[in-house]
Amino acid sequence: MTTQISAGLGLVSVFRGNKNALLLIAFSFYYRWVEQILLNTSVLTRQYIHKDLILPDRLAFFAFSVLCLESWSSKYLIGIEHFRFIQQSHKQATWPAPTQNYYTAFVGLCSLLFRPFFRMTLIVIPVLTPFTDYLKDLTSVHWLSKAPLWIAGTWLLWSELKVLYFLSKPASQPPRFLKEALARWVLMTLLALCMVAFKLGFRSFFWLPNPITLQSLLSILFPFGLFFTMFFLPLRIVEFWVDWVDCRTLSRKILYVASVIWLMFTMVTH
Template sequence: MTTHISTGFGLISAFRGNKNALLLIAFSFYYKWIEALLLNTSIITHQYIHKDIVLPYELATCAFFLLCLEGWANRYIIEIEHFRLLKQAQDTASWPAPTQTYYTAFVGLCSLLFRPFFRMTLIVIPVLTPFTEHLNDFTPVAWMSKVPLWTAGAWLLWSELKVLFYLSKPASQPPHFLKEALARWVLMTLLALCMVTFKVGFRSFFWLPNPITVQSLLTILFPFSLFFTMFFLPLRLVEFWVDWVDCRTLSHKIIYIASAVWLMFTIVTH
């Protein structure tokens, strides 16, 4: 009995302060559900190895509403984590900006390029295309019917610029459990949609032979590293940055990075 109690307290102690790693584990299960949903409803096969995710209009519309909430969710998560940092450090801690290293600055640049691209092609275009086609009947020149798409693209790019600004100079506000849960669900859902889209389109880069060998793992190491830096981190830039800041000790940071890498590996290779 004493052994079980000690083990239980040991596990609690190990995960205390590692809610970020636990959130990644929860996301892995949620991602599998989103992936199964999209593979059953949204996959388009052009060739045996060429597949795309094309959301049905109903799913795309739901995702579009979540996209409209993303700006609020990003800002709220950043502000409450900044509040927690100041509270725990007794107002002496400084919030690290994404431009503090070349690597994180490059990740921020990739977020400006790829986050709007995935959201535009996966969500905005399927939702607005019927409207632009109808608008084409009432415009004197064809390019005028594309104005809603250009406006949406500019809005997405502006939203990403604001995210980088919020991450560099965040405000703060006390957290509320329900608001935080809603904000994280919005970000988690959009991330899952974008990651399934990437996985379907680039799956051939990550196929592993059976059985898995050291050589096969080394073969995908380079594309995996590129994907991790250029797509995975930028697509979840806000969640990654605030969770990284929330890791107070070196052991927490190691566990968090390990869980992020493992999550990415299991997603792209299964």
């Protein structure tokens, strides 16, 4: 009995000391679960290789409500990671901004272009189309019926600008477990939606023969690097950047980048 109590107290101690790590592990399983649901129930096959992601109405409205929380979630997650960064660096290190070099600045520019685009095409347009059709019946002015889409697009663009600003100049916030769980849930849900669309939309660009040869790998090297920089990293820029900053040593950063590259490779070639 004493051994069981000691073991239980030990587990509680481990949980308290590693909430963030356990939260990330839990949401990694959640991500895979959401991805499988989308692939199994929300995809319309149109050709042998090519597929389009079609969200059912209820799922689209749910995703739209989650999208409304994305700006807050991004700001909060960046804030608590900045707080941990300052605590672990003993207030001596400087938070690296995406504009620190040309490559990361270009990734930030791509995120400003393509993150709103994916959210518009996947979530906003399907949700607002019935409303715009209703307005079209009420007025003969074409631009007026499209006004909700322009407003939503401007809102998404403004939200993305704020995310880049938060990444460059974060405000520290002490972490709260339930708030962090909610913020990560929001971002992970939207990430799953965008990544499934990315996987289905770009997989045909990286079709490899069986068996895989060195020549076939070299043939996709340029398009792989292009899509990795322009689409894959921008779509997950918040999660990538806070994890990148959390890697304190060069070896950890190299290992982390290698794991991200491998993730995209397996995503688009399987």
